[in-house]
Amino acid sequence: PLEKIPTWREENRANRKEEGKEVPGRGGLSDKVSLYKGDITVLEVDAIVNAANSSLLGGGGVDGCIHKAAGSCLYDECHSLNGCDTGKAKITCGYDLPARYVIHTVGPVARGHVSTTETNDLTSCYQNSLRLVKEHGLSSVAFPCISTGIYGFPNEPAADIALKTVKRWIEENPDSITLVIFCVFLETDFNIYKKKMAAIFQDN
Numbered sequence: 001p002l003e004k005i006p007t008w009r010e011e012n013r014a015n016r017k018e019e020g021k022e023v024p025g026r027g028g029l030s031d032k033v034s035l036y037k038g039d040i041t042v043l044e045v046d047a048i049v050n051a052a053n054s055s056l057l058g059g060g061g062v063d064g065c066i067h068k069a070a071g072s073c074l075y076d077e078c079h080s081l082n083g084c085d086t087g088k089a090k091i092t093c094g095y096d097l098p099a100r101y102v103i104h105t106v107g108p109v110a111r112g113h114v115s116t117t118e119t120n121d122l123t124s125c126y127q128n129s130l131r132l133v134k135e136h137g138l139s140s141v142a143f144p145c146i147s148t149g150i151y152g153f154p155n156e157p158a159a160d161i162a163l164k165t166v167k168r169w170i171e172e173n174p175d176s177i178t179l180v181i182f183c184v185f186l187e188t189d190f191n192i193y194k195k196k197m198a199a200i201f202q203d204n
């Protein structure tokens with residue numbers, strides 16, 4: 001459940017106290033993001049983001065897990081959407097998921113190679129997903145590590161894009177979102193996010 005996931009601020013309170021640093025107050029940037037390792041389909045948030053493919057008709061990885069947990073009504077709604085372009089996002093109901101909505105976004109196919117196009121497309125995935133969160137008046141959203149599985153976007157630069165794009169969005173839309181959860185599945189991503197979040201969401 002959502003209340004059990006500590007925000008980045010809460011997670012770092014003890015560390016910061018130990019280091020003699022000030023603990024940031026509530027409501028700052030670090031209080032609006034969380035790092036969670038595990039299955040995105042169990043999260044009770046307003047919306048979970050799906051790293052879909054352009055058909056929106058399901059596939060492997062996190063996409064397969066989401067369709068399995070949401071049930072066949074999700075497939076039916078996705079079927080009516082006529083696919084989705086790379087970097088864009090479309091929203092559906094969450095059906096049997098604890099999340100109310102699923103935001104389907106299509107990450108770039110990188111196969112280990114990152115140029116400006118892949119970078120811009122992955123940035124757009126996060127921006128367009130967050131725009132839908134705002135447009136639908138939602139306040140909590142969880143992202144998987146888009147494109148870093150089957151689509152082969154290298155983990156470090158993908159995490160950089162995810163964290164910096166979300167940070168910028170929260171700064172530019174301070175009233176629109178209460179919590180963004182970075183839902184990592186692999187130990188490698190957990191370690192990368194932990195290190196980068198300490199630098200990016202330090203608040204002071």
Ligand code: ADP
Nearest residue numbers: 039040051061062065145147148149150151185
């Ligand atoms: P893509 O095709 O965009 O690369 P993948 O689903 O192959 O998408 O991988 C994206 C990320 O999702 C990977 O880090 C993968 O380990 C992770 N993942 C797989 N299953 C789940 C799940 N149930 N919950 C959260 N993340 C998951």
